[in-house]
Amino acid sequence: MQAVIPCLDLKRQHQQLKQEIFAAFEEVYEQTAFSGGQFAEAFEKDFAAFCHTAHAVAVNNGTSALHLAMLALKIGAGDEVIIPANTFIATAWGVSYTGATPVFIDCDPFTWEIDPAKVEEKITPRTKAIVGVHLYGQPFDVDAIRNICDKHDLFLLEDAAQAQGAVYKGQPVGGFGEMACFSFYPGKNLGATGEAGGITTNKEEYYQRLLSLRNHGSVVRYYHEELGFNMRMGGLEAASLRIKLRYLPSWNQRRQAIAKRYQQEIKNEAVQMQQQPEGHVSVYHLFVVTTADRDGLMNYLKTEHIHPGLHYPVSCHLQQAYAHLNYRPGDCPHAEYLAAHCLSLPMYPEMTDEEVDRVIHVMNAYRA
Numbered sequence: 001m002q003a004v005i006p007c008l009d010l011k012r013q014h015q016q017l018k019q020e021i022f023a024a025f026e027e028v029y030e031q032t033a034f035s036g037g038q039f040a041e042a043f044e045k046d047f048a049a050f051c052h053t054a055h056a057v058a059v060n061n062g063t064s065a066l067h068l069a070m071l072a073l074k075i076g077a078g079d080e081v082i083i084p085a086n087t088f089i090a091t092a093w094g095v096s097y098t099g100a101t102p103v104f105i106d107c108d109p110f111t112w113e114i115d116p117a118k119v120e121e122k123i124t125p126r127t128k129a130i131v132g133v134h135l136y137g138q139p140f141d142v143d144a145i146r147n148i149c150d151k152h153d154l155f156l157l158e159d160a161a162q163a164q165g166a167v168y169k170g171q172p173v174g175g176f177g178e179m180a181c182f183s184f185y186p187g188k189n190l191g192a193t194g195e196a197g198g199i200t201t202n203k204e205e206y207y208q209r210l211l212s213l214r215n216h217g218s219v220v221r222y223y224h225e226e227l228g229f230n231m232r233m234g235g236l237e238a239a240s241l242r243i244k245l246r247y248l249p250s251w252n253q254r255r256q257a258i259a260k261r262y263q264q265e266i267k268n269e270a271v272q273m274q275q276q277p278e279g280h281v282s283v284y285h286l287f288v289v290t291t292a293d294r295d296g297l298m299n300y301l302k303t304e305h306i307h308p309g310l311h312y313p314v315s316c317h318l319q320q321a322y323a324h325l326n327y328r329p330g331d332c333p334h335a336e337y338l339a340a341h342c343l344s345l346p347m348y349p350e351m352t353d354e355e356v357d358r359v360i361h362v363m364n365a366y367r368a
């Protein structure tokens, strides 16, 4: 029987880096720097340099990063924050945790990113910010969203959870808005050996506030200026991230090479791919395609020992958790289409050329 090609295989990366990471863990144990501390601080410096930003703040996961960024902007009850309907739900959690209301916007039918043409009609006197998501690793239309923010005096935030190293018009993501939020969940392009996240910013004011918020609202130990949180990054996670960050550019290049092969060599009219505007350089966290009969393609791939992923089957505006906001099917038609028709092809840097060949061959043989 042929070996299964999974959507993601983290074991290969772990095998490759095991020695190096375990040696770094030894150091963390030597220093007993398990929570925050020198390893987290060193990672912050490295990651800020990687993103070309003045600061990075290491936190315990990407959802906390979004929550804290909202708090740093003083967003709270009564406020509205515009976000895309097609994203992982955590983009919305960051808004809701503060008591503010997420306002969901449909995506562009071709790039699958937040559609700037749909944003202005949803702006109200309560709107405080727009969160753009660099979905699947591909930058959203930053200039168009930033122009809307400037025109209406709104904050711009990036949800860059899926896009470490992606480039928009020559600049890495992370420095386009007030702050950018990253996830270092193990399966991300840059994934920790545990839960982790981070926030980048060029503004000192937000940086200082984030340092306090993630640490019980405290700058001086045991003096608490405001309601704070325990959202520090662990030392083991930070140590593993520092090592992996050095490999990230080559991993992203390998993802781009695999994506290029999928784009050029999968020739099947039953399958559509995410369109990439000029200057939006994706790092292909996921390689999502759509097709009329998603379940049919899923089952076919499984019988061929290829296990696709599904990101994401329900658009955020129709999730049960947001039923009280009274969105209806049809409110964000393109996001809903995507949810009903998408699947994710295998994508990870350690895929062999033979595995990529097989995915292409099998996709080309698919008949709807």
Ligand SMILES: Cc1ncc(COP(=O)(O)O)c(C=O)c1O
Binding pocket: 061, 062, 063, 064, 087, 088, 090, 091, 133, 159, 161, 162, 182, 183, 184, 185, 196, 197
């Ligand atoms: C777009 C997006 N935003 C936010 C998050 C939340 O990150 P985490 O899982 O680290 O909390 C994720 C990842 O899971 C994500 O994909």
